Amino acid sequence: MTVLRVGADPEGWLGQHRLRKAGRALRRGGAMRILTPAGFQQWDLMQACGLGAxxxxxxxxxxxxxxxxxxxxxxxxxxxxxxxxxxxxxxxxxxxxxxxxxxxxxxxxxxxxxxxxxxxxxxxxxxxxxxxxxxxxxxxxxxxxxxxxxxxxxxxxxxxxxxxxxxxxxxxxxxxxxxxxxxxxxxxxxxxxxxxxxxxxxxxxxxxxx
CATH class of the missing domain: 3.40.50 (Rossmann fold)
Structure with missing residues (x-):
């Protein structure tokens, strides 16, 4: 099972920027679906990167x-x-x-x-x-x-x-x-x-x- 892993801190005023960067990196790597930590709320950003749950x-x-x-x-x-x-x-x-x-x-x-x-x-x-x-x-x-x-x-x-x-x-x-x-x-x-x-x-x- 091939897995790409990216870490991003969603907190702070740069949080959304980090998430977008992480999402784009995953999409470039060929990922289309992602697993996230419990309570993750930023699905709109992930969807904008072409990623789904x-x-x-x-x-x-x-x-x-x-x-x-x-x-x-x-x-x-x-x-x-x-x-x-x-x-x-x-x-x-x-x-x-x-x-x-x-x-x-x-x-x-x-x-x-x-x-x-x-x-x-x-x-x-x-x-x-x-x-x-x-x-x-x-x-x-x-x-x-x-x-x-x-x-x-x-x-x-x-x-x-x-x-x-x-x-x-x-x-x-x-x-x-x-x-x-x-x-x-x-x-x-x-x-x-x-x-x-x-x-x-x-x-x-x-x-x-x-």
Whole structure:
């Protein structure tokens, strides 16, 4: 994993100048995304240099099934006696992956997806023999993968812990994703975990959900 590192003191009247200089140096070096210390606020300067943050979204969506199981555990519920709802505007790869991983673990699924949801439910019944419930059924845990307009409607349904794995600010409903093998100060830094995961440096057994 190739990493460029630049240090810049953001304080004082020369702080913004130092940050711009550091940003330009990173961009010249070929960087397009950056990891920053906790609490970093000067993203407008970095964006002006052509740099963006490392998004944890793909990483979190890949942990969808594990997050659902963690949410059940948080509520003291046994997966093999529980229902998990998968929500979204349409069926996508991550939603299907979560469904496939959950089928052997939970009692039932709810597929609350207008586009492609019925076909997915039929396939899951045939492939795994798991009862798939209609969208209006309640569940103690729901995973939202896409579709803000659909989820606003779905929020009226009887759900317990609702996790949203989409948009600029995904919500984990109080769950914490960590990498215990990292240094203590880095164990809960989602952008860092996402970067390591993208490069194949963070295996499934190195991820903990509590």
């Amino acid at each position: 490392v998004s944890p979204l793909a990483f979190l969506r890949a942990q969808g099934a594990s997050l659902a199981l963690g949410a059940l555990e948080r509520q003291g519920l046994a997966p093999d006696r529980s229902v998990v709802a998968l929500q979204g505007g349409r069926v996508d790869r991550e939603l299907v992956r979560a469904a496939v991983e959950l089928c052997p673990r939970v009692r039932r699924l709810v597929i609350d997806v207008p586009r492609g949801g019925r076909e997915l439910a039929d396939w899951l019944r045939q492939e795994f023999g798991i009862p798939v419930l209609p969208p209006e059924e309640p569940s103690p845990v729901s995973l939202g993968f896409s579709g803000k307009e659909h989820l606003e409607e779905a929020e009226e349904r009887a759900r317990g812990m609702s996790l949203t794995l989409y948009g600029a600010s995904p919500s984990l409903a109080g769950l914490v994703v960590s990498a215990p093998r990292l240094d203590r100060e880095d164990r809960e830094r989602l952008p860092l975990m996402a970067a390591l995961w993208e490069e194949g440096r963070l295996p499934p057994d190195g991820i903990k959900i509590t």
